[in-house]
Amino acid sequence: MRIAVLGTGSVGQAIAARTAELGHQVTIGTRDVAALRTGAQAAWVAQHPEVDLATLADAASAAELVVNATNGNGSLPALTAAGAPNLAGKVLLDIANREFPQAKVVKSLNTMTAELMVHPRQLADGAHSVFVSGDDAEAKRIVTGLLISFGHTDVIDLGDLSTARGTEMLLPLWLRLYGRLDTAIFNIKVVR
Numbered sequence: 001m002r003i004a005v006l007g008t009g010s011v012g013q014a015i016a017a018r019t020a021e022l023g024h025q026v027t028i029g030t031r032d033v034a035a036l037r038t039g040a041q042a043a044w045v046a047q048h049p050e051v052d053l054a055t056l057a058d059a060a061s062a063a064e065l066v067v068n069a070t071n072g073n074g075s076l077p078a079l080t081a082a083g084a085p086n087l088a089g090k091v092l093l094d095i096a097n098r099e100f101p102q103a104k105v106v107k108s109l110n111t112m113t114a115e116l117m118v119h120p121r122q123l124a125d126g127a128h129s130v131f132v133s134g135d136d137a138e139a140k141r142i143v144t145g146l147l148i149s150f151g152h153t154d155v156i157d158l159g160d161l162s163t164a165r166g167t168e169m170l171l172p173l174w175l176r177l178y179g180r181l182d183t184a185i186f187n188i189k190v191v192r
Contacts, residue, residue: 029055
């Protein structure tokens with residue numbers, strides 16, 4: 001699958017590296033490709049030659065699946081730069097926030113740290129839950145398949161996109177657990 005990852009921080013890097021490792025054609029979208037090659041993330045770029053670099057718009061236009069891995073404040077500017085026409089009709093895995101109603105948004109992975117998103121079984125024994133919310137059943141199927149390929153075994157479909165508000169409300173709990181446990185390598189398990 002052709003995947004565009006919008007965001008060059010730890011979440012974007014983790015998602016890009018893992019999806020490329022799984023055999024997907026991955027492009028990181030950034031505002032400034034040259035700065036990414038020479039700046040603070042140049043070492044990561046050099047270590048991952050299998051991940052292409054492009055502008056936000058070019059990455060989104062060529063992708064089948066777009067991952068919004070930007071921080072909350074950067075989401076709207078990054079998605080705007082990617083371009084509404086380049087997002088229209090595409091599956092958008094949203095780890096942050098969104099405002100593009102023509103994209104087939106699926107909210108997921110926002111309840112855990114970046115490395116745990118992509119290596120759930122190696123880092124925390126895999127016995128935890130990951131949630132998906134979205135209005136488009138096919139988009140959720142695609143994202144669920146990606147989550148399973150990462151190693152997630154308990155994917156819970158919460159329903160339409162409005163249910164993502166529930167997972168967003170886990171952030172205060174997550175922050176307190178992080179402070180108490182002194183590690184970000186944990187997640188929540190729904191026991192049924």
